[in-house]
Amino acid sequence: MTGWLAIAGLGPGDEALITPEVTLALDRATDLIGYAPYVRRVGGRAGLVRHETDNREELDRARHALALATAGRRVVVVSSGDPGVFAMASAVFEAVESGPAHWRALEIRVLPGVTAMLAAAARAGAPLGHDFCAINLSDNLKPWDLIARRLRLAAEADFAMALYNPRSASRPDGFARTLNLLREVCAPDRLIVFARAVSTPEERIRVVELRDATPEMADMRTVVLIGSSATRLIARDGAPYVFTPRSVPA
Amino acid sequence: MTGWLAIAGLGPGDEALITPEVTLALDRATDLIGYAPYVRRVGGRAGLVRHETDNREELDRARHALALATAGRRVVVVSSGDPGVFAMASAVFEAVESGPAHWRALEIRVLPGVTAMLAAAARAGAPLGHDFCAINLSDNLKPWDLIARRLRLAAEADFAMALYNPRSASRPDGFARTLNLLREVCAPDRLIVFARAVSTPEERIRVVELRDATPEMADMRTVVLIGSSATRLIARDGAPYVFTPRSVPA
Secondary structure (H helix, E strand, O other): OOOEEEEEEOEOOOHHHOOHHHHHHHHHOOEEEEEHHHHOOOOOOOOOEEEEEOOOOHHHHHHHHHHHHHOOOEEEEEEOEOOOOOOHHHHHHHHHHHOOHHHHHOOEEEEOOOOHHHHHHHHHEEOOOOOEEEEEOOOOOOOHHHHHHHHHHHHHOOOEEEEEOOOEOOEOOHHHHHHHHHHHHOOOOOEEEEEEOOOOOOOEEEEEEHHHOOHHHOOOOEEEEEOOOOOEEEOOOOOOEEEOOOOOOO | OOOEEEEEEOEOOOHHHOOHHHHHHHHHOOEEEEEHHHHOOOOOOOOOEEEEEOOOOHHHHHHHHHHHHHOOOEEEEEEOEOOOOOOHHHHHHHHHHHOOHHHHHOOEEEEOOOOHHHHHHHHHEEOOOOOEEEEEOOOOOOOHHHHHHHHHHHHHOOOEEEEEOOOEOOEOOHHHHHHHHHHHHOOOOOEEEEEEOOOOOOOEEEEEEHHHOOHHHOOOOEEEEEOOOOOEEEOOOOOOEEEOOOOOOO
């Protein structure tokens, strides 16, 4: 049996957002590896071995997956969303770079998925309909100063922004600092979308202006979308639409 | 019959990258509307009316779709990639904003998809594995000065970048200016991925350093990924892997 490794994106939660390409890889796999809540999203079957790991063990998990594929197993590393956006694909290539030379000869495929910011934007309307950026607010793997610098330059560039991992129990303060920083650069009526657990039963979408945003509106299951200065709201019965127009007048 | 409007992303080209949610909407539609090459990607069937339009008519197309849904039709507006990224979702909401009040009462859903930059990144490895931005290089709808300003600030922020619509017959010079601007801010060994027609039979992935990049490497079917200063290449037999590590040392 020739082993292979696929790094697959399961999308934001709803099975209807998993691509057929990913479903096929899951059907052919002998081994699933990933953060336990993601592995549990995939149905079990006879012969499928499940390796559930903790959240902070990405590099060990990647090496384990590479070793299994080398041994001839058909391995799928699962991520939520898209595996290339703040997820497992980078960890696997970091492991390949520092690992034995024969890992470079393995068949490694990255299978894209619907990343959280695009699912969140779709629910709110089209807030990322013009130029935008994606910033991971976790300072576990980078200094806070770099995050602050990127936020400031992104606001100066008038990008819409998608903020991943805004807040967790171990990082309660970063998002409060983010809001303070945005208030220095953006007008108080800047639109913000808090999108929690999109496409799951716990989904909640909240739209506020920057002046009314508070840190408690985000948690570890939330992606936060910050509009550009051009982002507008359409009021209606029911949830409003938030969108960024395609054109910027000269 | 109660009409509805869905704005659906068909992904980059391969049918295996279309979500089941989108497939279900296409199966239930009475009318398909979109740029002709995207409408033609969807198989016909009895009772399905196809409205193929030219590329520059987004707002007219959106109004047509809204009028059909108001009349009780089940309408799917198709985009390639994700409809919220430089595609039809913003145009529909622009039309709603300036249209009759009853359009706000319609059921409008945006169905996310795999956008070109994520499919391209997956093919190359994980070049967007850390903070990144997406910039549309077309100056049809915004002034070139704004594009240049965003490129410069994005490079200063050390974002990886995805550049959409880098070059077309009517805009032959913008991408040359983009490369010149990047050469002012980035080192000559900055990695660039030219990803053309990803997931189609015409797919071509080319990885070069900034010093060797030329405008002719991009066309209207190409998305261009610019690495951050941390993006690295893993050489191997066959196509190299390009990835941006998850961590930035303090």
